[in-house]
Amino acid sequence: MPPTTARRLTRSFFAIGSERLARRLLGQRLVRVLPDGERLSGLIVETEAYVGPKDQASHARNGRRTPRNEAMYAQAGTAYVYSIYGMHVCLNIVCGRLDEPVAVLVRGLEPSEGIERMKEAFPAPRPPHELTRGPAMLCKAMRITKAHNGLDLVNSGELFLEEGRAIANPSIRRTPRIGIDYAGGWALRPLRWLVAGHPSVSGKRGYGKAKMEPADRSIR
DNA sequence: CGGCCGATCAGCT
DNA sequence: GCTGATCGGCCGA
Numbered sequence: 706m707p708p709t710t711a712r713r714l715t716r717s718f719f720a721i722g723s724e725r726l727a728r729r730l731l732g733q734r735l736v737r738v739l740p741d742g743e744r745l746s747g748l749i750v751e752t753e754a755y756v757g758p759k760d761q762a763s764h765a766r767n768g769r770r771t772p773r774n775e776a777m778y779a780q781a782g783t784a785y786v787y788s789i790y791g792m793h794v795c796l797n798i799v800c801g802r803l804d805e806p807v808a809v810l811v812r813g814l815e816p817s818e819g820i821e822r823m824k825e826a827f828p829a830p831r832p833p834h835e836l837t838r839g840p841a842m843l844c845k846a847m848r849i850t851k852a853h854n855g856l857d858l859v860n861s862g863e864l865f866l867e868e869g870r871a872i873a874n875p876s877i878r879r880t881p882r883i884g885i886d887y888a889g890g891w892a893l894r895p896l897r898w899l900v901a902g903h904p905s906v907s908g909k910r911g912y913g914k915a916k917m918e919p920a921d922r923s924i925r
Numbered sequence: 926c927g928g929c930c931g932a933t934c935a936g937c938t
Numbered sequence: 939g940c941t942g943a944t945c946g947g948c949c950g951a
Contacts, residue, residue, distance in 0.1 A: 753943070762943070773936060791934030793944050810943060841944050884943055907944090 714866040716859045719800045720781035723754035723807040726800040727898045731877060734869040735814060737847040738862060743822055745847050747814030747837050748869045750900040751907060753882045755797070757807050762888035765806030776855045777806035784864065786844070786854040793841030796849050798858065798866075812840045812883070812897070813905045814847075823847070834904035876901050883908065 714733060719726060730749045737745040755763040764774040764787065776785040777799055785797040785808050801807035814837035816823060823836045823846040837843040844850075849864065858865050879895040886892055899906045 755943080764943080769937095771937075787943085788935060789942060790932080790944055791942090792932065795943060797943085812943085839944070882943070887942085 711867040714859075714868065716780075716782050718866075719798060719859070720802075721800060723756050723800055723809050724896070726798065727752040727754040727809045727896070728877070730798070730809060730811070730866075731898060731900060732870045732872040734817070734867040735811065735847070736865050736867055737819075737849065738864075739819075739822070739848060743819055745819035745822060746867075747816045747818075747843070747847075747905075749811060749813070750815050750903045750905050751811075751813030752898045753810040753812060754896040754898075755806075755808050755810065756896065757801075757805065760888075761891040762882060762885035763806065770806070774806070777808050778804050779855065780857075782857055782859040784853050784856040784858050786849060786851050788851060789841070794844045794849065794851055795840040796844055796853070810840055811843065812907055813838055813899070813903070814843050815903065815905050816846070838905045839907040872900055 711734070718729070721729070730752050733749050734746050735749060739745065755765070757763065758765055758768045760766060765777050770778060773787060774785070776783055777797070779799055780803050781800045783799040785799055786794050788794050795810060797808035797810050799808045816833045816837045820833050820836065824830070826845050826848070827836070836846040853864055856864055878899050878901050880897045880899065881893050881895060882897045
């Protein structure tokens with residue numbers, strides 16, 4: 706269980722750009738407080754950086770700005786929640802200056818608090834690590850919906866982040882991002898960060914098909 | 926275990 | 939009209 710003194714992550718934590726935030730979010734705690742007060746939470750074990758208008762995998766590629774992706778242009782610490790494939794939603798954390806569309810997609814959590822409640826979101830029984838493995842799955846387990854799009858994660862009482870556990874560089878890997886084969890050369894850039902060997906990292910055998918590289922130590 | 930494919934619809938063109 | 943920052947079931951090896 707987390708200490709009751711857990712520190713809330715502040716605006717300045719998020720406002721560092723997507724590559725640095727993707728690294729720094731690993732091990733931090735994502736918290737959802739349900740209407741009845743129950744806490745659901747997990748430690749982040751997989752992220753992807755979306756690096757701006759030039760990034761051909763980003764919803765903001767070539768400066769696209771529509772009602773759907775408007776939250777990407779908001780201040781750092783804003784949630785960008787979008788729907789995909791007609792049946793899922795995914796959560797990003799916005800991390801640039803105002804009007805600069807950069808964000809980090811949260812792709813995997815190690816479930817921590819409220820595991821029994823998370824299980825209720827799925828029709829069939831499954832082990833804890835498969836409650837929050839993948840960007841859409843973790844939103845389903847954590848009851849994150851499009852109603853949270855545009856929410857300020859720095860001030861919200863229902864969805865926010867807390868200081869978690871440090872992850873040492875040797876156990877971190879970078880790979881290309883998942884599901885963006887349409888993005889040309891951008892599909893190959895190592896903008897996905899993961900905790901090596903963690904069971905809640907998405908993809909087959911926990912890694913997907915992507916070839917892994919050691920984490921870039923210059924990115925903190 | 927790995928590969929294929931259907932579900933299902935918001936959002937854009 | 940087409941596509942997607944996904945998931946899970948089914949099938950063959």
